[in-house]
Amino acid sequence: MPNRRVSSIVVLLVCGVLGALLAGLSLVDMFWPRPSDGVVLEADAPGRLVVRSVVPGSGADEAGIRPGDRILGIDREVLRSSADAARILNRHGIGDTIPYLVSGPAGPREVAVTLGPWRLGDSAYLYVAVLGFCFLIVGVFVVAQQPRQHAARLFFFMSLLFLLFLVCRLRPASYSWVDSFVLTTGTVALLFLPATFLHFFLIFPRKVWTWRTDPLARMSGWLARRGLLVPLLYLVPPAVYAASIVVSRLRGRPVALISGAPVPSWLLMGIDMAAGLGVLAASAFSLPDRREREGARLVFLGTVFGVVPFLALAVLAPSILRTERYLFWGVVPLILVPLTFAYAIVRFQVLHVRVLLRKSLLYSVVTALVTLLYGGVIWAVSAASIGSRLAASPLFPVLFALAIVLLFEPLRHRLQEPVDRFFFSEKVRLQDAMAELGTELNRQVEPQRVVHGLVERLPGLLNLRFSALYLLREGALERRAGPESLPDSLPLEPLLVEHLRKRDRVTRIDQLGPLRALSGRVDALLTSLSSRGVEALGLLGSSRGVLGLVTLSGKTGQTQFEPEELELLQRLLDQAAMGLETGLLLEERARQAEFGRELAIAASIQQRLLPPATELGPGWRVAAVCRPAKEVGGDFYTVIPAGGGASALVYGDVSGKSIPGALMMMAAHEVLHALALVDPDPARLLERANRRLYELGRRSFVALGYLGPVPCSGTLRYALAGQPPLLLRRVDGTVETLPLPEHRLPLGAFRTGRYRILEVALGPGDVVLACSDGVLESQGADGEMFGAERLAEVLASAPPEPDAMVRAVMEAVDRFAGGAPAYDDVTVVAVARVEEAACEGS
Amino acid sequence: MRRIVIVAVALALVAGAAGFGWWATHRGPHWTTRSPEAAAEFEAALAASQKLYGREARDHLEKAVALDPTFVVARALLARGLQGHDPDRAKALAEAVRKADLSRLTPRERFLVELTLAQIDGDEARIERVIREYGSSHPEDPFVLYVQAQAAWRRGDLARAEPLYRKLIEVAPNWVLAYNELGYMAMGAGRFKDAEDLFVTYRFIAPDQANPHDSLGELDILTGRSADARKELEAAVAVRPDFCVAYGHLVTLELLDGRPGAARAAVERAERAGACPEPLLAILRCAAAIGRPALEGRWQEVRRIRSETPCRGLDPSRLGWLGIAVAEAAVATGHGADVEEAVRALRSRPGSPDGLPQRILRASAASLEAIADAATGDLRSALEHLLAADRELGYEDANIGLMKLTNRLRIAAIQRRLGEEAAAERTLREVARVNPDLARRFRENPDRWLPGGLSGRSGDGSAAHSGAPQHEQVDLGR
Known part of the structure; x- marks a missing residue:
C-alpha cells in the first residue's frame, strides 16, 4: 500500500480515536453526578449564561429559575x-444552598439554589449519543473492511463528524470545563458535516461524473480531476463562518447563532445537504447497476426520513421557536440513518463491504425476540384475564400451554424465512445461480459451452475480473480460454495437483505457502500466476484423471473469497468437469469416426491400385491376393512392364502400418510403375527403385519380390529384396524352395543396392508361390508362427490351380490364426505355368 | 524534512498551549511579597475597603505589614488609611515607602504606591499625572479605571464617569463600589430599572454591607415602594446599627407613609445606636415632627412646630425637600419675608454644609422663589421658577428626588390653576411614572400642592381657585 494511503488511514484512525474519546468525555460529563444546580445553558449565547432549560425538581427549578433567565452571579x-x-460550583458539595443572582423579565433577583446530584444528560441526549456511536461503529467497520477505498474512508470521516455533532454539539450546555472545547468541536463538526455529506454522495456508490453527463456532474468531474473539489468543499464553510463573524463585528452587532453556527453558514449547509440529497436521489433512481441503485435508494430514504425531521424539530425549533418540546421527536428518526446504511451494507454490499452474518446467530436473535414477544403476550393476556371467568377455569392453564406449544415453533420458523430473505438473499441468489450454472455445464455436450460458462459467465457471478481454463494436453496444461496476459501453457506440477485434489476445493494462492516452500517449481508457477492477477486455483478432474485447471482472479471489490464461495466453486468445477469430459469424449469419438471414414477411403483407393486381373502373358496364369491387417496396409502387388511386351509381377511389403505404410505402399507402387516404363530390366529397375524409395522414406523400406516370366519360354525370372523365399510346387506335387539371390536387401533401406535376378525353369503345371512375411509370421493362439514348413505342407496339398492354391493358403493361414486379428498384412501370389508358350515363328 | 517540520509544528503547538494554560491559570493579581499570608491579608484589605469598612481594611493591612514589613504597597495603603486616625504613624509609613525601591514592584504596585503618596501629599496635579500615565499603558487595569471613574464622578463629569465604571465592572465584575456609583448615576438620570439592577447586584455581592440595602431603600423610597424600602432600610440598620444615613431614610419613608410615630421611633433608634452626630439627629427630629403636617398642608401646624423644639433655629434648607414645605407654610401664614430671606441666603451661599452641589442650591432657591411668586399671585413666574428648579434637579438621592417630585406636584397644581390641564396631566404622569404614590396623593388633594397655600390663605389646606388667566402650556422636559 502506498505510504500516502497508509498515513491517511492512520490519520483517520487517530482522528477517530480522538473523536470517540471526546464524545465519550462529553457523555461521561453529562451523566456524571456532580453538585449541580440543574441549569442547562443556552449554547448559542456566547459570553452570557442564559438558561435554556431547567431540570425538573432541581435546585434551580425549586428556586424559580426559568428558561430565558440569565444567571448573573453565584x-x-x-x-x-x-x-x-x-469554579464557584466546584467549591461546593451536594446539598449546599448557595445564592444566585438571576435576571428575569422583572429584573434581577436573588434566589437560593440547593445543589443536587443532577445529571444534565437526559434520555434524548443519551439516545442521540448512542446513535452517534452506532454511526461511528458502522464507519469503523466499513473502513476496516475497505481501507483502500476512498469512499469508505470518507464514510468513516462522515460518521465521525456525525458522532461529534450529535454528542458534542447537541449536548446541553453547562458550566463544565468540558463545554468549552466540546461545543466548539461540535460546531466545527457541524460546519464540515454537510460538505462531507455532499462529497460522499458525489462518489457513492460511484463517482457521479463517471455515469452522468449533466452539467453539474461534468463540473464535479472537472473539479475533481484538477484537485479542486476537496478544497472547494472544505474551505468554503470555515470561510463563510469567519466572514459572518467579521461582518458582525464590523457592524457592531452580535452574531446570531443557530446551534453554534451563524445564519449564512446554515444557508451554505442547507445547499450542501440539498445537493448531496439530490445526487443521492439521482443515484437511487438512475444508476445502471441494479444493486447499486437499490443500495443508494435505501440510503436516500433513510437519510431523508432521518435527517429532515431532525433538522426541523431538533435544531431549528429550539433555536428559532425557543422551544424544546419537539426535541425528542426530532432525534428519534435519526436512527434511520445508521440503520439504513448498515442494512444497505448487509443487503447490497454497498461500499463493497461484505458482512458475514451467521445464520445461527440471527436465528438465535429471532428466537430471543419471539420469546420476548411471547412473554409479553403471556403477560398481557394474564393481566387482562385476571378476575375473569376464563382465568378461573381449570382449563385455562392447559389451553394457554397448548397455545404456546402449538404456535411458538411455527412462528419462529416462519420468521426465519424473512430473515433469510433479508439478510442472506444475495448469498442464496449466488448459490442458486452457481447451482444453475453447474447443472447447465454438467449437461453440456459441447466443450466450448463449458469453456464459455467457466470463462465468461463465472466471473460475472462472483464479480471476478477474469477466469481462465487450462486443459491437459500431452502432459502440460494448455490455455484453452482466458486472458492472453496469462501464460499459454503451464507445467503440470504433480505436487500442486495432488494438493488440490486432496483439498477438493478451489484454493487461494496465498494459502499455498507450504507448497511453495516444498517445491521451487511450484513456487515459480504460483508467483508467475500471482503476478498476473490470479488469486485462486481450481482443479478440473474426474475419477479418470485430471482434465485441467481453472485460474481465477480476485474480486473487483477487493473482497476476498469466502469459504462458502470456494466450496461452491469447487462443486461447480466438478460439474463442469463432468460436462467437459463428456464433451471431449464426444469430440474424440467424432474425430475417430472421421478418421475411420478417411481410412476407408484410403483402403478403397489401395484396393483399386491392385490390378483387377493379373496377366503375365500367354502360358502363364497368376493368382494373387493382398489382405491388409487394418483398413489400409503396406502390402501390394502389381503388374509392371517387363520389356518386349512382357509383364512382370511385383509384390511388396512396406515397413510400417496404417496410413504411413499405405502412403509408402502407394509411393512404391508408383515408383515401380514409372521406372519400369523407362527401363524394365529387373536388375536396373530394382536398383533405381531402391534409390528412389530411399529418398522418399528414410525410415521406411519396401520388401519386394519380382516375378517375371520370360516370354516364349517356361523360364521365370525372379528377384527377392527382403521378401521370404519362393516355393515351387512341381506338377507331381513336390515342393521345393527356390534358391535365394545373394543380395536381398529391401528397397529403400540403403542408398545403393545391387540385385541379382535368378531364373527357374517351369513346366506346365508347376506353380511358384510367393508370399509376404505376414503369412509366415501369422501367429496361432499359442503364439506359434505359421512358418515356411507349414506353408510348404499347405502348398503340397493345395489344388494346382493358382486361384485355388492361393485360397487354400489363405484359408490355412486363417485356420491357423484361429480368428485372431491379423498382426501383419498378408500377400500370397501364385504363378503357374499352364502350357507351353506358343510364340510367333516357332 | 517534512516529518521534522510536522513534529516541530506539533511541539510548538503543544508548548504554546501549555504556556497559555500556565498564563491563564497564573494570571491574577500579583503582589510583591514573600509572604503568601501577607498577600491574602492584603486582598482581604482591598475587599474590606470595597465594602467601605475602613477599620477592617486597616486591620488587614496591619497584619499584612506585620507579616511582611517589606510589603511596599500594603504599607502605602496603610499610611493613607491611618491619616485620619494616627497621623504620625501614617507619616512614618509614608516616608518609609518613599525610600523603598520601587523598581522591583509590578507596574500596578508602582501605580498604587505613587498614587497613594500623591493623595497623602494632596498633590492633585501629581495624582492626575500618575493616573494618566498608568492609565495610558494599562487602560484595562481595574485599579486605574476605578480612580479615573471616581475622579470623573467627583468632578460631576458623569458622561466620563459612567463608561469608566461600566468598563470597570466588565473587567472586574465584583468591584462592588462601581455598582453603587453606577446605580446612583442611573437613578439620577431617571433610569430606575437600571439603578435597581445595579443595586441588586451590589447587594448580591455584598449582602453583609449596609450600603447596598440603604441604596435600594433609597431607590424604593423614590419610586414609592414603601414596603420594599422599609425592608431594605431595616436590613441596612440590622447590618450596621450605626448607619446614620439609613435612619434618615427611614424617617423619610415613614413620613411619606404617613407614620410620624414610626419616624420618631426611627430617630430614637438612631439616637440609641449612636449612629448619627447630634446636628443630624436634630434635623431628623425636626423632620419627624414637621413632616406629616407639611405633607398634608397644615401650614399653621408646620409654622408652630417650626418655632418649637426640635425645629427651632434650624435652617430649613437642612430639611431638604421638606424645607420647601416649610417655606410654603411661611407664605401661607403670611410670613413671606422669611422665604425671601431664605432665598437670599441660598443665592449667596458658596456651598452647602451638606456638600450639595451648587445646582441643588440654585434649585432650592428657585423653588423658594416660586413659593414667593405664588404668594403674590404671580403664578406664571412661580411656574417659571419651578421649571427652572426642575431642570437643575435630578434623582441623585431620595432627598433631591423627592424635592424634584414634590416640585412637579406644585408645577402640576399651578398648571391646573392656569388652565393648562393637559400640561398638568403630563406633569402628573411624569410623577406617577416615578412615584405613583405621590401622584395619587396629588389627586386626593391637588390644592395642597398649590405653592404658598394658594388654595386657602388660611392655611387650612382647603382648595381655592385664584382665577389667574390662562397661559401657554408648558411641558416638563424630564
Whole structure:
C-alpha cells in the first residue's frame, strides 16, 4: 500500500480515536453526578449564561429559575463566563444552598439554589449519543473492511463528524470545563458535516461524473480531476463562518447563532445537504447497476426520513421557536440513518463491504425476540384475564400451554424465512445461480459451452475480473480460454495437483505457502500466476484423471473469497468437469469416426491400385491376393512392364502400418510403375527403385519380390529384396524352395543396392508361390508362427490351380490364426505355368 | 524534512498551549511579597475597603505589614488609611515607602504606591499625572479605571464617569463600589430599572454591607415602594446599627407613609445606636415632627412646630425637600419675608454644609422663589421658577428626588390653576411614572400642592381657585 494511503488511514484512525474519546468525555460529563444546580445553558449565547432549560425538581427549578433567565452571579460573585460558574460550583458539595443572582423579565433577583446530584444528560441526549456511536461503529467497520477505498474512508470521516455533532454539539450546555472545547468541536463538526455529506454522495456508490453527463456532474468531474473539489468543499464553510463573524463585528452587532453556527453558514449547509440529497436521489433512481441503485435508494430514504425531521424539530425549533418540546421527536428518526446504511451494507454490499452474518446467530436473535414477544403476550393476556371467568377455569392453564406449544415453533420458523430473505438473499441468489450454472455445464455436450460458462459467465457471478481454463494436453496444461496476459501453457506440477485434489476445493494462492516452500517449481508457477492477477486455483478432474485447471482472479471489490464461495466453486468445477469430459469424449469419438471414414477411403483407393486381373502373358496364369491387417496396409502387388511386351509381377511389403505404410505402399507402387516404363530390366529397375524409395522414406523400406516370366519360354525370372523365399510346387506335387539371390536387401533401406535376378525353369503345371512375411509370421493362439514348413505342407496339398492354391493358403493361414486379428498384412501370389508358350515363328 | 517540520509544528503547538494554560491559570493579581499570608491579608484589605469598612481594611493591612514589613504597597495603603486616625504613624509609613525601591514592584504596585503618596501629599496635579500615565499603558487595569471613574464622578463629569465604571465592572465584575456609583448615576438620570439592577447586584455581592440595602431603600423610597424600602432600610440598620444615613431614610419613608410615630421611633433608634452626630439627629427630629403636617398642608401646624423644639433655629434648607414645605407654610401664614430671606441666603451661599452641589442650591432657591411668586399671585413666574428648579434637579438621592417630585406636584397644581390641564396631566404622569404614590396623593388633594397655600390663605389646606388667566402650556422636559 502506498505510504500516502497508509498515513491517511492512520490519520483517520487517530482522528477517530480522538473523536470517540471526546464524545465519550462529553457523555461521561453529562451523566456524571456532580453538585449541580440543574441549569442547562443556552449554547448559542456566547459570553452570557442564559438558561435554556431547567431540570425538573432541581435546585434551580425549586428556586424559580426559568428558561430565558440569565444567571448573573453565584455565591456572591458576579460571573463573567461559565468557567467562573464552574469554579464557584466546584467549591461546593451536594446539598449546599448557595445564592444566585438571576435576571428575569422583572429584573434581577436573588434566589437560593440547593445543589443536587443532577445529571444534565437526559434520555434524548443519551439516545442521540448512542446513535452517534452506532454511526461511528458502522464507519469503523466499513473502513476496516475497505481501507483502500476512498469512499469508505470518507464514510468513516462522515460518521465521525456525525458522532461529534450529535454528542458534542447537541449536548446541553453547562458550566463544565468540558463545554468549552466540546461545543466548539461540535460546531466545527457541524460546519464540515454537510460538505462531507455532499462529497460522499458525489462518489457513492460511484463517482457521479463517471455515469452522468449533466452539467453539474461534468463540473464535479472537472473539479475533481484538477484537485479542486476537496478544497472547494472544505474551505468554503470555515470561510463563510469567519466572514459572518467579521461582518458582525464590523457592524457592531452580535452574531446570531443557530446551534453554534451563524445564519449564512446554515444557508451554505442547507445547499450542501440539498445537493448531496439530490445526487443521492439521482443515484437511487438512475444508476445502471441494479444493486447499486437499490443500495443508494435505501440510503436516500433513510437519510431523508432521518435527517429532515431532525433538522426541523431538533435544531431549528429550539433555536428559532425557543422551544424544546419537539426535541425528542426530532432525534428519534435519526436512527434511520445508521440503520439504513448498515442494512444497505448487509443487503447490497454497498461500499463493497461484505458482512458475514451467521445464520445461527440471527436465528438465535429471532428466537430471543419471539420469546420476548411471547412473554409479553403471556403477560398481557394474564393481566387482562385476571378476575375473569376464563382465568378461573381449570382449563385455562392447559389451553394457554397448548397455545404456546402449538404456535411458538411455527412462528419462529416462519420468521426465519424473512430473515433469510433479508439478510442472506444475495448469498442464496449466488448459490442458486452457481447451482444453475453447474447443472447447465454438467449437461453440456459441447466443450466450448463449458469453456464459455467457466470463462465468461463465472466471473460475472462472483464479480471476478477474469477466469481462465487450462486443459491437459500431452502432459502440460494448455490455455484453452482466458486472458492472453496469462501464460499459454503451464507445467503440470504433480505436487500442486495432488494438493488440490486432496483439498477438493478451489484454493487461494496465498494459502499455498507450504507448497511453495516444498517445491521451487511450484513456487515459480504460483508467483508467475500471482503476478498476473490470479488469486485462486481450481482443479478440473474426474475419477479418470485430471482434465485441467481453472485460474481465477480476485474480486473487483477487493473482497476476498469466502469459504462458502470456494466450496461452491469447487462443486461447480466438478460439474463442469463432468460436462467437459463428456464433451471431449464426444469430440474424440467424432474425430475417430472421421478418421475411420478417411481410412476407408484410403483402403478403397489401395484396393483399386491392385490390378483387377493379373496377366503375365500367354502360358502363364497368376493368382494373387493382398489382405491388409487394418483398413489400409503396406502390402501390394502389381503388374509392371517387363520389356518386349512382357509383364512382370511385383509384390511388396512396406515397413510400417496404417496410413504411413499405405502412403509408402502407394509411393512404391508408383515408383515401380514409372521406372519400369523407362527401363524394365529387373536388375536396373530394382536398383533405381531402391534409390528412389530411399529418398522418399528414410525410415521406411519396401520388401519386394519380382516375378517375371520370360516370354516364349517356361523360364521365370525372379528377384527377392527382403521378401521370404519362393516355393515351387512341381506338377507331381513336390515342393521345393527356390534358391535365394545373394543380395536381398529391401528397397529403400540403403542408398545403393545391387540385385541379382535368378531364373527357374517351369513346366506346365508347376506353380511358384510367393508370399509376404505376414503369412509366415501369422501367429496361432499359442503364439506359434505359421512358418515356411507349414506353408510348404499347405502348398503340397493345395489344388494346382493358382486361384485355388492361393485360397487354400489363405484359408490355412486363417485356420491357423484361429480368428485372431491379423498382426501383419498378408500377400500370397501364385504363378503357374499352364502350357507351353506358343510364340510367333516357332 | 517534512516529518521534522510536522513534529516541530506539533511541539510548538503543544508548548504554546501549555504556556497559555500556565498564563491563564497564573494570571491574577500579583503582589510583591514573600509572604503568601501577607498577600491574602492584603486582598482581604482591598475587599474590606470595597465594602467601605475602613477599620477592617486597616486591620488587614496591619497584619499584612506585620507579616511582611517589606510589603511596599500594603504599607502605602496603610499610611493613607491611618491619616485620619494616627497621623504620625501614617507619616512614618509614608516616608518609609518613599525610600523603598520601587523598581522591583509590578507596574500596578508602582501605580498604587505613587498614587497613594500623591493623595497623602494632596498633590492633585501629581495624582492626575500618575493616573494618566498608568492609565495610558494599562487602560484595562481595574485599579486605574476605578480612580479615573471616581475622579470623573467627583468632578460631576458623569458622561466620563459612567463608561469608566461600566468598563470597570466588565473587567472586574465584583468591584462592588462601581455598582453603587453606577446605580446612583442611573437613578439620577431617571433610569430606575437600571439603578435597581445595579443595586441588586451590589447587594448580591455584598449582602453583609449596609450600603447596598440603604441604596435600594433609597431607590424604593423614590419610586414609592414603601414596603420594599422599609425592608431594605431595616436590613441596612440590622447590618450596621450605626448607619446614620439609613435612619434618615427611614424617617423619610415613614413620613411619606404617613407614620410620624414610626419616624420618631426611627430617630430614637438612631439616637440609641449612636449612629448619627447630634446636628443630624436634630434635623431628623425636626423632620419627624414637621413632616406629616407639611405633607398634608397644615401650614399653621408646620409654622408652630417650626418655632418649637426640635425645629427651632434650624435652617430649613437642612430639611431638604421638606424645607420647601416649610417655606410654603411661611407664605401661607403670611410670613413671606422669611422665604425671601431664605432665598437670599441660598443665592449667596458658596456651598452647602451638606456638600450639595451648587445646582441643588440654585434649585432650592428657585423653588423658594416660586413659593414667593405664588404668594403674590404671580403664578406664571412661580411656574417659571419651578421649571427652572426642575431642570437643575435630578434623582441623585431620595432627598433631591423627592424635592424634584414634590416640585412637579406644585408645577402640576399651578398648571391646573392656569388652565393648562393637559400640561398638568403630563406633569402628573411624569410623577406617577416615578412615584405613583405621590401622584395619587396629588389627586386626593391637588390644592395642597398649590405653592404658598394658594388654595386657602388660611392655611387650612382647603382648595381655592385664584382665577389667574390662562397661559401657554408648558411641558416638563424630564
